[in-house]
Amino acid sequence: MADGPPHPESSNRPRSDLLLVLRKFLTNARTVATVAPSSRALSRAILRGIDWANTKTVVELGAGTGPITAQLAKVVPPHVRVVINEYLPEFCAALRHKFPAMDVVEGDARRLTEMLAGRGFTQVDYVLSGLPLTHFVPADRDAVIDQAGRLLAPGGEFRQLTTAPWLYRGLYRRYFREVSFRLVVWNLPPGGVYYCRGWIPPEERAAR
Numbered sequence: 001m002a003d004g005p006p007h008p009e010s011s012n013r014p015r016s017d018l019l020l021v022l023r024k025f026l027t028n029a030r031t032v033a034t035v036a037p038s039s040r041a042l043s044r045a046i047l048r049g050i051d052w053a054n055t056k057t058v059v060e061l062g063a064g065t066g067p068i069t070a071q072l073a074k075v076v077p078p079h080v081r082v083v084i085n086e087y088l089p090e091f092c093a094a095l096r097h098k099f100p101a102m103d104v105v106e107g108d109a110r111r112l113t114e115m116l117a118g119r120g121f122t123q124v125d126y127v128l129s130g131l132p133l134t135h136f137v138p139a140d141r142d143a144v145i146d147q148a149g150r151l152l153a154p155g156g157e158f159r160q161l162t163t164a165p166w167l168y169r170g171l172y173r174r175y176f177r178e179v180s181f182r183l184v185v186w187n188l189p190p191g192g193v194y195y196c197r198g199w200i201p202p203e204e205r206a207a208r
């Protein structure tokens with residue numbers, strides 16, 4: 001077999017996950033917002049460079065069928081607490097089946113603070129979002145990003161997956177002082193990750 005990055009449609013994703021995502025997309029297009037789970041390359045990119053030694057808590061939002069969770073499970077050290085969030089019950093069932101050791105929370109990411117408070121967290125080091133935030137109405141997007149921003153520990157990061165490379169850099173720059181982007185072509189469609197640091201509170205955004 002040839003070396004090199006796997007083809008985005010190949011062994012990256014079990015066939016059953018593809019079918020489940022496709023089926024849920026047909027009935028919940030706005031929520032699911034994709035026809036296929038993220039590739040392994042994209043899922044790894046969102047974890048790139050995480051400073052595990054100094055990380056206590058990681059939250060994944062909009063986990064879907066768990067392509068990022070799968071990569072996370074491979075690399076997360078035992079001292080790090082991980083919360084996996086997903087809205088759709090069928091995806092949560094799939095996540096619990098595949099990752100019985102993970103804390104999977106079924107619920108709306110717009111209630112992030114409450115969700116984490118219920119688990120005793122008031123601060124997180126990384127928020128990894130697969131949420132279709134650009135499909136959210138602005139008030140809901142503000143709600144998710146501002147809760148994540150408030151919860152971030154000093155030096156913490158909000159990371160967002162995208163399948164519309166470069167298009168939304170300006171959007172994330174409204175919320176964060178530092179935004180960088182990494183393109184990942186090995187995904188269907190090609191995508192990338194926004195790495196965001198230094199949350200800008202709403203009062204400051206309004207004054208800009």
Ligand SMILES: C[S@@+](CC[C@H](N)C(=O)[O-])C[C@H]1O[C@@H](n2cnc3c(N)ncnc32)[C@H](O)[C@@H]1O
Pocket residue numbers: 031032033034036037038061062063064065066067068085086087088091107108109110130131132161
């Ligand atoms: C684009 S898919 C990404 C799934 C997965 N992370 C991946 O990379 O393949 C978006 C996911 O966000 C979930 N989602 C949408 N709105 C949500 C919300 N308000 N709270 C939690 N999850 C949500 C959807 O059900 C879906 O699983």
